[in-house]
Amino acid sequence: MPEYSDKELLSIFSEKESQHYAFNLIVRKYSERLYWHIRKIVISHDDSDDVLQNTFLKVWQGLDGFREASQLYTWLYRIATNEALTFLNQRKRKFLIPLVDVERQLANTLESDIYFSGDELQKKLQKAILTLPEKQRLVFNLKYFEEMPYEEMSNILNTSVGALKASYHHAVKKIEIYLKKD
Amino acid sequence: MKTNIENISRDNPFTVPENYFENFALRMADNVIKNEDKKHSLFSLFQLRPQYALISAACLVLFFVITLNIYNHPNSKKLSVNELRHNIEFSIISELDENELINQLEIANNCTLNKVDTLNNSQRDNSSHLIEYLSKEDVDLNSIEDAM
Numbered sequence A: 001m002p003e004y005s006d007k008e009l010l011s012i013f014s015e016k017e018s019q020h021y022a023f024n025l026i027v028r029k030y031s032e033r034l035y036w037h038i039r040k041i042v043i044s045h046d047d048s049d050d051v052l053q054n055t056f057l058k059v060w061q062g063l064d065g066f067r068e069a070s071q072l073y074t075w076l077y078r079i080a081t082n083e084a085l086t087f088l089n090q091r092k093r094k095f096l097i098p099l100v101d102v103e104r105q106l107a108n109t110l111e112s113d114i115y116f117s118g119d120e121l122q123k124k125l126q127k128a129i130l131t132l133p134e135k136q137r138l139v140f141n142l143k144y145f146e147e148m149p150y151e152e153m154s155n156i157l158n159t160s161v162g163a164l165k166a167s168y169h170h171a172v173k174k175i176e177i178y179l180k181k182d
Numbered sequence B: 001m002k003t004n005i006e007n008i009s010r011d012n013p014f015t016v017p018e019n020y021f022e023n024f025a026l027r028m029a030d031n032v033i034k035n036e037d038k039k040h041s042l043f044s045l046f047q048l049r050p051q052y053a054l055i056s057a058a059c060l061v062l063f064f065v066i067t068l069n070i071y072n073h074p075n076s077k078k079l080s081v082n083e084l085r086h087n088i089e090f091s092i093i094s095e096l097d098e099n100e101l102i103n104q105l106e107i108a109n110n111c112t113l114n115k116v117d118t119l120n121n122s123q124r125d126n127s128s129h130l131i132e133y134l135s136k137e138d139v140d141l142n143s144i145e146d147a148m
Helices: A006-014 A016-042 A045-065 A072-094 A099-112 A120-130 A134-145 A150-157 A161-181 B020-048 B050-071 B081-095 B098-137 B141-147
Strands: none
Touching: A006 A016, A006 A072, A016 A045, A016 A072, A016 A134, A016 B020, A045 A072, A045 B020, A072 A099, A072 A150, A099 A120, A120 A134, A120 A161, A134 A150, A134 A161, A150 A161
16 A cells, blocks of 8 residues: 555545545554553553544544645644543543542552553553653653654644643653662 | 662563554454544435435424524513512412411401500500699699790
8 A cells, every 4th residue: 555645545535435545545544553552541452442433433523624734744643632631531530539549549440451561660660651641651652662852742742842741851850760679 | 689770781671462453454444434434424324315405404493493482482581580479468468278377367356456455545644644633733734835
């Protein structure tokens, strides 16, 4: 299957007859990257799958009105991030559990996850990341694992580069303290 | 287990079921079609049977007309404060037993008559006392009139 640029994909999508084809190409191009981004937020594979489906349904519904001024993948990341955070908030509200307990629940999921192949250190790192506030968690994952430049991150999270750098710095400090604890 | 963040592998520790991403694209294509069908099912029903759309619109108009009529009916006009008070008093009175009402009115009437009698008697007593006093003291009535 040919790899099209975002501009080409949007151009194909603009033709009514080829909208489904273009959408399928977008899913194939971005589903993996978005999946890993979502997975690091919601941890469980099944939940990540649900959130990814919702993300692409929102993309399908909004692609007609998408303004090409912003990059397609920035827009996709923004939707995926919102969907993942909304998912966690809904779970909080549904089971009336405080935020700390949601994180504890996610850490338990990590313990029993059959789709986790990391060693003990990696597991400990993931648990340390789960103790961070929401924003710091997002910034740390995007920077540490995906090596995303701060400028791109700034577009996705609607936050200044300076604030993102500060968030990352605080996150690293907290994780190091957590890792040195036992 | 003391460690530094730099010693930890940056490799992705998570995995997915086999062929997950290939299957996901196919599932997503199905989902989008199902979603489209749901969105268009009502619209396409009206397209296939325009009379249904007309009947629905007529029902809607009828509903609004009936609702507006009920709210704007002359009998349902707003009452003034006095009318409202009168209605409340009437409703309270109408709930009372007739005999009980007559008894209560008679008692109230007797009380009023007794009060008037008592007042008249006391006035009469006061006047006689005054005349008796004036005659005893031999007060000159003309001087009183001048003073007044």
